[in-house]
Amino acid sequence: MIYAALGLSPDEFKYNELFRSSIVEGRGFDEYDYYACILADEVSEKLNVSAGDWVWWQGMKLKVVGIVASDVINSYLDLDQESIMPFNPNLMVATLKKSVPGGSDSYVPLSASEVLILPHNLVKRLGGHVSSISIYLKEEGEDIARTIAMSLDLEVYYSYNGKVSLFSRLPAYEFRGLTFILIPLLIGSGTILNSMLNVLKMREREMSIYSALGLPPSGVIFLFLGELLVFAFISTLVGYTLGLLFNHILKAFNVLPETFIVNYTSMAVLFSMIFAMVATLIPSIYPIYKAARLVTPSLARKWELPTKPRGDEWEIPLPFVFTNILEAGGALLFLYEYAELHKRETVEKFIIREVKFDPEVPSVDIVLSLAPFEAKIITKATITVIRRGDRHFLDIMLRRLSGVYDTWVLSSRNFIDAIRKQLLVWRSLKPEMRREYIDKFSSKRFK
Known part of the structure; x- marks a missing residue:
């Protein structure tokens, strides 16, 4: 049973030693082949056909130009260490419907006996898509691989002297202008620290009540930390919203030029919001620690069993x-x-x-x-x-x-x-x- 077609160019048989060695009868594709095919040896034995015979597939009459060894093709892995064979379409559909357990393990490639090898031009005309592109170079091409990866945003696997390397484009971020906000950041952090110490002083009686009820120091830490997280999140969200609002107001009154665009989805905005939250939380570490010490002044940070068993x-x-x-x-x-x-x-x-x-x-x-x-x-x-x-x-x-x-x-x-x-x-x-x-x-x- 043929489940899929694999399109190969004539260059695969010209430059790839494994494809050439896999042919047990006939030849590989050349640039003149169109209505042609290559069969696995298991398929040719079942159909009782050999190189030079004709077969019908999907309403097309195809000439068998070659026979390949199934075990060689099945064992072949591309540079990404994946099989070149198409995935089993039945298992792919079942996986999408979540009827097959195992997740990505269900994407199992077909065997050579279940795939018909055709010229790549014919497969593209039938609706096939390009799965991988192989480039054979006469000399070392690491710079070429890096250029392709940076230009096209594709994963490029490069092999030289038996070593495989992967080149891909990854986003990187650069932070600038920290010196301009360092002084305001220190002033704001000092203000938060002073405010938290004042809150701690005012809530000493409240914490003594918690201690009498059995609240451990870790409970006090999470109590204060929860409040701070709420304040940090709300203040950051309010600041972000007010910033957008004032930008629109300034633009409406022509204070900002019409060409000014508010980039509210930039990663820089997200980093700024996270930075503001961290700037709120870091100065509060010491007051939170002091609060935990007030609840249990001793070294014991939680209640421990005061006795040990004696026998049974x-x-x-x-x-x-x-x-x-x-x-x-x-x-x-x-x-x-x-x-x-x-x-x-x-x-x-x-x-x-x-x-x-x-x-x-x-x-x-x-x-x-x-x-x-x-x-x-x-x-x-x-x-x-x-x-x-x-x-x-x-x-x-x-x-x-x-x-x-x-x-x-x-x-x-x-x-x-x-x-x-x-x-x-x-x-x-x-x-x-x-x-x-x-x-x-x-x-x-x-x-």
């Missing part, structure tokens, strides 16, 4: 303080509801198997499976209200029931962190919502 048990005190047992019990009831919601598989890295709430102790007993679930790590967690002095705290006691010890230690951290984050959610609830949980706990404890 691990007791972890949580960093939350409650004024009385009712408030602590309300938080415990809140955690109980959270555990009830995780009795099925969720996005969390654990699944609750059993959960029990005891208002008398008060405590919450949880039996859960930890990820990776195929490791069959089962642990029991008991969250208990502990009184120390006139304040109350929450402690977690973990007991390993099954699973590899080291994996249990690593996987338990995910559950502990989830409980800690849930208590942060408890602290962020409105007072009336927390009061509802406290009242529920009180009614269960003193019923």
Whole structure:
């Protein structure tokens, strides 16, 4: 079955040693051939034709001028290391319809037995397109290859002494005039730095509240950085829009000549906008760092587990303080509801198997499976209200029931962190919502 036609010029057989060596019968094309063809040896055997015979294809009577070896043609790679054979049209259509997995791997070239080799003039008349152009030089032509690539914006592969080089045209940008904006840039950066330090001073109380709620320094960094990104983007966009508007106004009042054209799609405009954003963000690095230090003045940049497991048990005190047992019990009831919601598989890295709430102790007993679930790590967690002095705290006691010890230690951290984050959610609830949980706990404890 012939799926495509490959057009070759007579020069391919004149200068290309591989094409000449691939001919097993007959000859290659010459400048007088038009209604002619070259068949692969596999095709000629099936059709029982030889050089000099005539064949019909697509309503045209073609003279077979030569027979080529299929294995030689199939193994031939052009200078770009791609086959010269046309792509399989069926696979190309399937790929475009996304019905064949594999992406670009689906562009598989046809074999020589599926391609009819014709003179290039005939293929062009039939609607074929030029896929590659080969130029054979008598001497070194690196400068010629570079000139063609720069002039025509094409990829040019050049081979000399067995070495292949690629020449192509790539865009390059040159920055000028930085000296003219350096002083205004430094003044603007200093102004931004001073403004950020003032904002930091005014928001010290706000950051202390965040710290009390358990916000880590990284949270403060992203909080300030998010605000800066919004300000930088909005200010750059507003400046860009106002610049276009004023240009049109000046042109309307004939301040600018009529021949003046606003190039608002230039890459220079994009670079200017990015430069303005960077100039806004860089002076803010130090104030953001200072803000993170205010939240946690020590060297600890995030909450870490204060204890280590002892055998199959691990007791972890949580960093939350409650004024009385009712408030602590309300938080415990809140955690109980959270555990009830995780009795099925969720996005969390654990699944609750059993959960029990005891208002008398008060405590919450949880039996859960930890990820990776195929490791069959089962642990029991008991969250208990502990009184120390006139304040109350929450402690977690973990007991390993099954699973590899080291994996249990690593996987338990995910559950502990989830409980800690849930208590942060408890602290962020409105007072009336927390009061509802406290009242529920009180009614269960003193019923």
